[in-house]
Amino acid sequence: MKRIVIATQNKGKAKDFEALLAPLGYEVLTLLDVAQDMDVEETGVTFEENAILKAEAVSKELNIPVISDDSGLEVDALNGEPGVYSARYAGGEKSDNANIDKVLEKLTGVADNERTARFRCVLAVAAPGQQTQTFSGSCEGRILDTRRGENGFGYDPIFYVPSLEKAMAELLPHEKAAISHRGNALRELKQSMPNWLSEQN
Numbered sequence: 001m002k003r004i005v006i007a008t009q010n011k012g013k014a015k016d017f018e019a020l021l022a023p024l025g026y027e028v029l030t031l032l033d034v035a036q037d038m039d040v041e042e043t044g045v046t047f048e049e050n051a052i053l054k055a056e057a058v059s060k061e062l063n064i065p066v067i068s069d070d071s072g073l074e075v076d077a078l079n080g081e082p083g084v085y086s087a088r089y090a091g092g093e094k095s096d097n098a099n100i101d102k103v104l105e106k107l108t109g110v111a112d113n114e115r116t117a118r119f120r121c122v123l124a125v126a127a128p129g130q131q132t133q134t135f136s137g138s139c140e141g142r143i144l145d146t147r148r149g150e151n152g153f154g155y156d157p158i159f160y161v162p163s164l165e166k167a168m169a170e171l172l173p174h175e176k177a178a179i180s181h182r183g184n185a186l187r188e189l190k191q192s193m194p195n196w197l198s199e200q201n
């Protein structure tokens with residue numbers, strides 16, 4: 001089986017990438033498998049900057065090609081928050097539950113049709129001696145007022161996907177892969193660099 005390293009510490013992202021890449025014959029490895037102690041500081045103010053920081057640091061350290069993922073939720077009624085700060089929106093230790101509570105609290109009293117939001121994902125592809133490239137994807141939806149579903153990670157339980165009439169966390173992994181920001185970004189990558197994935201081993 002071919003292997004690909006995703007420069008992430010996030011197990012939820014790893015599962016998303018497995019759903020996307022296993023059908024193409026890849027085993028997905030993450031920093032949790034290959035470089036447990038590598039935690040790249042995300043000092044950028046855009047998804048793109050942070051994705052490039054993570055991919056280049058890890059590719060340089062391990063001397064191999066990697067893909068990184070910087071992503072987050074933008075809620076229109078909150079002027080695009082939590083945005084690039086999605087992972088630690090509630091402050092302190094990373095907590096999906098606390099982050100969801102904060103979004104729900106801030107949206108108290110906001111009507112359904114004003115709860116529009118999107119997930120964004122930027123993937124950066126870095127390889128030794130090559131120019132880093134980025135690809136982006138998004139997924140439009142609405143913020144629910146209570147949690148629904150047990151799958152996925154992050155804000156998935158409160159993100160409603162109108163086209164499927166389900167919360168993201170109610171989707172099976174392959175269903176999320178078909179419509180998600182991460183899936184859309186990976187499809188962009190595949191389209192622009194059709195040989196890159198097949199050259200990995």
Ligand SMILES: O=c1[nH]c(=O)c2ncn([C@@H]3O[C@H](COP(=O)(O)OP(=O)(O)OP(=O)(O)O)[C@@H](O)[C@H]3O)c2[nH]1
Nearest residue numbers: 008009010069070071072073086087153154155156
């Ligand atoms: O419900 C969700 N479904 C998703 O599909 C999704 N994708 C991103 N997010 C949120 O955005 C943060 C990323 O921040 P982020 O890109 O810095 O990643 P991270 O810090 O979790 O891991 P790493 O890849 O940096 O190691 C995550 O923690 C989540 O809160 C998502 N939430």
Ligand SMILES: [Mg+2]
Nearest residue numbers: 010042070087
């Ligand atoms: Mg991060």
